[in-house]
Amino acid sequence: MQFATTSTYVASEDLTVAVNAAVTLQRPLLVKGEPGTGKTELARQVAASLNLPLIEWHVKSTTKAQQGLYDYDAVSRLRDSQLGDARVHEVRNYIRKGKLWQAFEAPARVVLLIDEIDKADIEFPNDLLQELDRMEFHVYETGETITARHRPVVIITSNNEKDLPDAFLRRCFFHFIRFPDTETLAAIVRVHFPEIKDRLLAAALTQFFEVRDTAGLKKKPSTSEVLDWLKLLLAEDLTPEDLRRDAKTNLPRLHGALLKNEQDVQLFERLAFLSRNQR
Numbered sequence: 001m002q003f004a005t006t007s008t009y010v011a012s013e014d015l016t017v018a019v020n021a022a023v024t025l026q027r028p029l030l031v032k033g034e035p036g037t038g039k040t041e042l043a044r045q046v047a048a049s050l051n052l053p054l055i056e057w058h059v060k061s062t063t064k065a066q067q068g069l070y071d072y073d074a075v076s077r078l079r080d081s082q083l084g085d086a087r088v089h090e091v092r093n094y095i096r097k098g099k100l101w102q103a104f105e106a107p108a109r110v111v112l113l114i115d116e117i118d119k120a121d122i123e124f125p126n127d128l129l130q131e132l133d134r135m136e137f138h139v140y141e142t143g144e145t146i147t148a149r150h151r152p153v154v155i156i157t158s159n160n161e162k163d164l165p166d167a168f169l170r171r172c173f174f175h176f177i178r179f180p181d182t183e184t185l186a187a188i189v190r191v192h193f194p195e196i197k198d199r200l201l202a203a204a205l206t207q208f209f210e211v212r213d214t215a216g217l218k219k220k221p222s223t224s225e226v227l228d229w230l231k232l233l234l235a236e237d238l239t240p241e242d243l244r245r246d247a248k249t250n251l252p253r254l255h256g257a258l259l260k261n262e263q264d265v266q267l268f269e270r271l272a273f274l275s276r277n278q279r
Contacts, residue, residue, distance in 0.1 A: 009038070009045040010180075010188045018175035019046055025173055028114075028132055028154035030164075033177030036222025039157040042177075043113035046155060053110045055152075057099035063120045065127030069137050069146075071096040091141050100131060104148040112152040118161045125168035133171060180223065182209065192227055193234060203240035204230055207252055211259075216267050221258040229257035248272060 003019040005011045011019075019042075022029035031039045047054035057068055073094045080088045087093045097105075103112040117125060131137045135148035156172065158164065180188060182205055189201060208229070212220050221229075232254045233243070245252055250272035251265065252258065259265050 003046050003049045006045055006049055008191060009041065010184060010191055011042075011045070012178075012180070012184060015042070015175060015177060018173060022155075022173040023050075023153055026151050028156050028172045030156045030158065030169070030172035030174045031177060032158045032160050032174070034179060034220070034222055035159050036224035037177045037179060038223060039177060040113065040115050043111055043115075043155040043157070046153065047111040050111070050153070052153065053106065053108070054113065055099050055103050055106075055110050056113045056115060058115045059117055059120050059124070061119050061121075063124070065120075065124050066098075068098040068100040068114075068128065069131065070098050070101055070139060072141050095139070095141060100128075100137070101146055103152040104135065104146055106149065106152070109150040110152045112154045114154065114156045116159060117156050118158040118164065122162065122165070126165050129167060129171065185223065185226070188223065189227065189230060193230060196230070196234065199240045200233070200238070201230075203243050204233060207243055207245075208258070211252060214267070214271075218263045218267075219260055221260075225258055225260075229254060232257055246272075 003011070003023070004016055018031075019029060031042060033039055043056070044054060046052075072091075073096065077088055077091070077094045099112065099114075103110050132154065135151055136145055138145050185205060186201060189196065189205075205226075208221065208226050211217075229252075236242075236254070238253065243253055250268045255265070255268075259268075
């Protein structure tokens with residue numbers, strides 16, 4: 001099984017190599033990069049390319065590693081015992097399988113996405129070391145050991161919001177998704193908007209990279225945001241000439257798709273003010 005660029009996803013050569021290396025090594029692929037660079041979508045495209053089912057585990061700040069294995073609902077069991085429910089005699093009735101359990105017991109190989117692992121507590125990655133290494137875990141309430149029938153392809157994403165433990169990193173194959181260059185970004189755009197005209201695409205990307213490269217930006221616009229912006233430009237049927245920036249503010253047309261906080265909007269307004277005063 002080999003992953004490659006698909007009809008709906010443009011993968012750089014180094015990303016393709018990283019995915020296939022992780023699959024060959026049977027190690028989790030840890031993917032880092034700016035938000036909006038397609039890390040989550042990568043897992044979906046890998047699953048589609050390899051023709052494997054996808055199981056997604058989206059991590060939140062309150063997520064615990066144990067939830068990926070299973071949850072034991074002791075409160076419901078206590079309530080049922082007070083009500084005389086016959087279900088109470090079978091502990092399995094109160095165990096909810098987590099995403100890892102689902103991946104381990106799947107009848108065929110699957111892709112398991114652990115999305116935004118850096119959102120959780122710092123101990124979260126360490127708490128999964130043994131399970132991801134041995135591909136098994138113990139259910140203390142029932143005394144059984146759950147072992148993976150087929151080793152899943154594990155893809156873990158991180159926005160680099162916090163450092164991950166060395167012991168965890170040592171067990172992963174790592175890849176950082178760099179922001180695409182103009183040529184690659186144009187190819188990505190054409191996947192989503194195949195009818196876009198060359199002149200409009202060239203003008204829009206030139207302006208986009210000018211915005212992105214502006215010194216002092218608090219949040220640089222991402223791939224997903226330039227796609228949103230282009231969708232609006234096409235919906236408005238704008239021409240390359242229509243993309244001229246506002247003379248007073250220096251802001252691009254429909255800038256709300258690219259700039260997501262007031263500080264960055266004010267930055268362009270200040271630059272426009274300084275430019276007028278220097279004339």
